[in-house]
Amino acid sequence: MHWIDQDKIELPEGWINEAAAAKKKMEDEKLKPDDLSQVWTALKGDLGKLTNKRCWICEAPATRSDNAVDHFRPKNRVAEALQSPSGYKWLAFEYKNFRYICTFCNSRRIDIIGGTDGGKADHFPLRDEAARAYTETDDIDNEEPMLLDPCDPEDWKLLGCSLESGHPVAATDDVHERERVEISIKFYHLHQEDLKKLRLTQIRNLDQKISDAKDRYYEMDGTPKRKKKFISALAPIKRLITPGSDFSGEMYNHVKRCRDNGYPWLEKLLG
Ligand SMILES: [Zn+2]
Known part of the structure; x- marks a missing residue:
């Protein structure tokens, strides 16, 4: 929702x-x-x-x-x-x-x-x-x-x-x-x-994207190239929490929970 x-x-x-x-x-x-x-x-x-x-x-x-x-x-x-x-x-x-x-x-x-x-x-x-x-x-x-x-x-x-x-x-x-x-x-x-099965597939997919973005986040070394890789890794997460995507509300709330539990860099997606 x-x-x-x-x-x-x-x-x-x-x-x-x-x-x-x-x-x-x-x-x-x-x-x-x-x-x-x-x-x-x-x-x-x-x-x-x-x-x-x-x-x-x-x-x-x-x-x-x-x-x-x-x-x-x-x-x-x-x-x-x-x-x-x-x-x-x-x-x-x-x-x-x-x-x-x-x-x-x-x-x-x-x-x-x-x-x-x-x-x-x-x-x-x-x-x-x-x-x-x-x-x-x-x-x-x-x-x-x-x-x-x-x-x-x-x-x-x-x-x-x-x-x-x-x-x-x-x-x-x-x-x-x-x-x-x-x-x-x-x-x-x-x-x-x-419905639970569909939702589970979607949240696992989202969680994998968050994990990928986390790797890119820690790889950043101040160069534009690494920063760009991190920003690119955020895009698919943004897509999954945008209204019009499957279960976008629940996915948004999952990102919010991750932000509060050690992933503060997700804040920029929550706006
Ligand atoms: Zn319905």
């Missing part, structure tokens, strides 16, 4: 008016949001553009599945809600509530081989259930979502990856945030076996 800057989303001409009209139609004619799903599916291409079509949650290679537009705050109902009806119907056409995510992160699935299950579906747990919004007049800013959100500039920094197994891990010691990471791993199914 890497931060998605929603201000970079380009909307088709006239989309905002269409979305407002759809919301009104839904309310006036007592329709379900899904009856007007073309409004959000029309944005699929524009949302996918931000990550080279990678899922905003797992950042797996784009071939993993056909991605869809998910509503971060579920539009129909919320599994954890204590009152009925639940669901953030009034946010159904709000583009800042849209997330571009793969079917593995989005839909309920059981991985028999790996013995895991997950999929966000209509889950949206909160730190304090009493703060949940049920109508448009309730303030959603009072809610503390437990699921990590790629559109929150801080959340992506919490998710790391094990160098031993590729298993997603918390990249923080904060107890509260670690709980959010655990819940997110489960509901986004980030511990799925195939």
